[in-house]
Amino acid sequence: MAVSQKQIAEKLGVSIALVSRVLSGKALEIGIAPATIDKVMQAAGEMGYVPSAAALTLKGKASRTIGVVVYDFNDPFFGAIIEQLQIQADKNRYSLVLAGFKGRHPDESVLQPLHKHAIDGLIALGSDMQADWLKGFKELPIARIGHGNPHEPSVRVAVDEDDAARQLIEYLTGTGRRNLIYISGTHPAHQLRGQVLAKHAARLDCKLIIQNSDEADSFTAGLTTARKTGSADALVCATDQIAMGALHALHDANSRIAVTGFDDIPAAAQFIPPITTVRQPLAKMAQRAFLAVIEPTEPQEIFLPGQLIIRQTA
Numbered sequence: 145m146a147v148s149q150k151q152i153a154e155k156l157g158v159s160i161a162l163v164s165r166v167l168s169g170k171a172l173e174i175g176i177a178p179a180t181i182d183k184v185m186q187a188a189g190e191m192g193y194v195p196s197a198a199a200l201t202l203k204g205k206a207s208r209t210i211g212v213v214v215y216d217f218n219d220p221f222f223g224a225i226i227e228q229l230q231i232q233a234d235k236n237r238y239s240l241v242l243a244g245f246k247g248r249h250p251d252e253s254v255l256q257p258l259h260k261h262a263i264d265g266l267i268a269l270g271s272d273m274q275a276d277w278l279k280g281f282k283e284l285p286i287a288r289i290g291h292g293n294p295h296e297p298s299v300r301v302a303v304d305e306d307d308a309a310r311q312l313i314e315y316l317t318g319t320g321r322r323n324l325i326y327i328s329g330t331h332p333a334h335q336l337r338g339q340v341l342a343k344h345a346a347r348l349d350c351k352l353i354i355q356n357s358d359e360a361d362s363f364t365a366g367l368t369t370a371r372k373t374g375s376a377d378a379l380v381c382a383t384d385q386i387a388m389g390a391l392h393a394l395h396d397a398n399s400r401i402a403v404t405g406f407d408d409i410p411a412a413a414q415f416i417p418p419i420t421t422v423r424q425p426l427a428k429m430a431q432r433a434f435l436a437v438i439e440p441t442e443p444q445e446i447f448l449p450g451q452l453i454i455r456q457t458a
Contacts, residue, residue, distance in 0.1 A: 147193045156187055167193070208237060210437055211258040211281075214244040215270025215290075219362075220409045221383070221424075222269045225289055228430035229267065236438060238264075248331070250277040265437030268298070271333040285440035287433040291333055297443050299436035303424045304447040305333075309340040311452040312380060312404055312422060313348060319458070321378040321402055322350040327369045327390060328382035329357055337382055337406065352380075366390035371397070378402040378458065384412040387419050391457065402458035417456035424450050 149167065153160045158180075165171045166184040212229060214222050226242070233240050241261045243254050248270065255277065258266070266281050271290035278286060278296065286298040291305075316324060326341055328334035338354045345352035355372070357365035366381055366389025373379065373394075379401055381387035387405030394401055405412055408423035425448045432446055 147188075147191045149193075152184065152187050152191060152193060155191070156183060158184070163188075207262045207264055209239045209241055209261050209263050210434070211241050211243065211261070211263040211266045213255070213258070213266065213268045214242065215248045215268070215272070217244045220385075220411065221407045224409065224426055225269055225430055228426050229434060231427075232430055232434035236434070238438070250275070252277060252280070255280065265440075267433050267437060268292075271302075271331060271336075273332050285437045287436040289429050289433050291336060294445075299433065299441060299444055299446065301429045301433045301436070301446045301448070302333075303422070303429075303450045305336055306340045306343075307447075308406070308422045308450040308452075309337065309344050311450070313341060313344040313350070313352075315452060315454070316378050316380070316402065316404070316458065317348045317350050319402070321458075323376050324350060324352045324378045324380055325369075325373060325376040326352055326354045326380045326382070327357065327366055327386050328354070329362060329365055329386070331382075334382040341380060357386075362386045363389040363392075367393045370394055373399070373401060376401060378404070381405050383407055384409045384415075384419055384421055387412075387421070387457070388415055391415070391417070391419070404458050408453055412453075413455070420455045420458035421453050422450040423453050424448075 149163045150160050153163045162176065163184055165174060165176060166181050167188060171181045210233065216222060230240060241258060241263060243258055245251055245254060265285045268288040269290065271292065273293050275292060275296060282297060288298045288300045291302050292298060292300045324345060326338050328338055342352050342354065355369050357369050362383050362385035366386035370379060370390035370393035379390050381390055381404060384405035384407050387403050390403050405419045405421035408421045412419040412421050428448050
C-alpha cells in the first residue's frame with residue numbers, strides 16, 4: 145500500500161503542510177530547520193514513500209514513468225523483453241506501465257491507462273508497418289523494439305535480419321542442406337525475414353520455398369505446415385514456437401529433417417531435442433530502446449547482430 149504524506153506527518157507529529165514543503169524541496173524557502181528536513185526525508189525513505197506521477201506532473205516535473213505497449217502478451221519473446229526493460233527501469237529509477245493489444249490488433253481503448261499516468265515516454269514491443277495509434281503519443285519520445293515504418297516518429301531497435309539470415313543459410317548449406325522450406329506467419333517481421341532468407345539462399349544457389357501460415361497460433365502453424373515438407377531437407381522457422389510445432393509433426397512422421405527457429409526463447413534450449421536458433425540480443429535491445437526515451441534523439445533505425453545457437457535440431 146502506498147505511503148502518504150499524512151502518514152509521514154502523523155509518525156513525526158508534524159503538519160502535513162510541513163512534510164509537503166520538505167518533500168517538494170521548498171522547505172528552506174520558509175525557514176524550516178535543516179534537522180527537521182533531515183528527519184522528514186529519513187522517515188520518508190524508511191516508510192517507502194513514492195510521490196505520485198500525477199502530483200509530479202502537476203508540478204511540471206517528469207513522472208519517471210515509461211509506457212510499454214505489447215503487441216502480444218502470449219508471445220514468450222515479448223515476456224523476455226519486458227524483463228530486460230524492467231532491469232533498465234530499476235537501474236534508472238523509472239517505473240513501467242504496461243498495456244497490450246489482443247491478437248496484435250491495435251485498440252485505442254487499452255491505451256487509456258497510459259494517458260492517465262502521464263508517462264514520460266513510450267516503448268512499443270513488436271513490429272508494425274502502420275501503427276497509426278502512435279499519433280496519440282506524438283508529443284512523447286517513442287522507441288520500438290521491432291521493425292516499423294521508416295516514417296514512424298520513433299527510434300526502432302531490431303535484430304539485423306540480413307546478418308541473421310546469412311548465418312542461418314550459410315550454416316545449413318555448409319552442412320549439406322540445399323532444399324529449404326521457410327515456415328512463417330503473416331507478421332511483418334516474419335515477412336521481412338523471408339525476404340532476406342530468400343536473398344541469401346539465391347546467393348548460395350540453394351532452393352528456398354516460402355510457406356506462410358494463416359494459423360493464429362504459432363505452434364499450430366508449424367505443426368500443420370511441416371506435414372507438407374515433400375523433399376525438403378531443412379525447415380527454417382520464423383520463430384521457436386513454430387519450430388516446436390514443426391518438430392512435433394516430424395516426430396510423428398519419424399522424419400530427420402533439420403529444423404531451425406528464431407529468438408532463442410528459454411523453451412528452445414529445454415525442448416527435446418534442443419532447437420538450433422538465432423538468439424536476439426535482448427539486453428542490448430532493451431537498453432538502447434530505454435535510452436532512446438529517457439534521452440530523446442531523432443527517429444532512426446538501430447540494427448543489432450544476432451547469434452546463431454547450434455543445437456541438436458540442425
